[in-house]
Amino acid sequence: MNLTTISIIGNGGVGKSTFTIQLCYSQFIEYYDPTIEDSFRKQIEIDNETLNIEILDYHYYDEWNNRIKQKIYEKTQGFIVVYSINDKYSFNELENYLNEIYKYKKVNDFPIIIIGNKNDLEDERQISKEEGNEFAIKNGCPFYETSAKTRYNIEETVFTLLREIRKYPFDLDSNSNLNSKSNSNSKSNCLIF
Secondary structure, three states: OOEEEEEEEEOOOOOHHHHHHHHHHOOOOOOOOOOOOOEEEEEEEEOOEEEEEEEEEOOOHHHOOHHHHHHHHHHOOEEEEEEEOOOHHHHHOHHHHHHHHHHHHOOOOOOEEEEEEOOOOHHHOOOOHHHHHHHHHHHOOOEEEOEOOOOEOHHHHHHHHHHHHHHOOEEOOOOEEOOOOOOOOOOOOOOEO
16 A cells, blocks of 8 residues: 655644644643654555545754755645744744745645634634635635644544545656646645535
8 A cells, every 4th residue: 555645834833743643643732842853654544545644744844954855845745834823923934834845846736735723722813714715716726724733623633634635646656746847837726614
């Protein structure tokens, strides 16, 4: 059975690790030591098919050197890009993360999903759901709001990304896109939840 590799990226403190732990172990861990583990595996049943997924959860994103980033990005078949609905700065950084993905993948389009995490903190909200929707539409990415605490939209988010990965024209030998950057100008269909 093939392994599908997903990377979850975003600023520190947005809930990347708690999202991943909630997906893999159905637990919410409020305080997580990010030095413990950076790779998780899970078997998922989706559309009558069993998939093995690996989720790469990197905690020191800003400190990666370019060679490490390139190696990780080359391996990744889909990205979950996370911001926290109560952290405007994390939302403002989304564009930088997308640009970096396209730079390292050498394409203009790739399976990416945007999530606004911590939607259980409604009273602390700094980014409206409409702002998240608009950003997703502008960038042609599916969008969800999630809560790693309550498990809201956790599996749905990953299922949508896996379906996007299925549709993407990977070169099976090299795990890269069949269309080069110069040949790919379209974005994927936008899904908003």
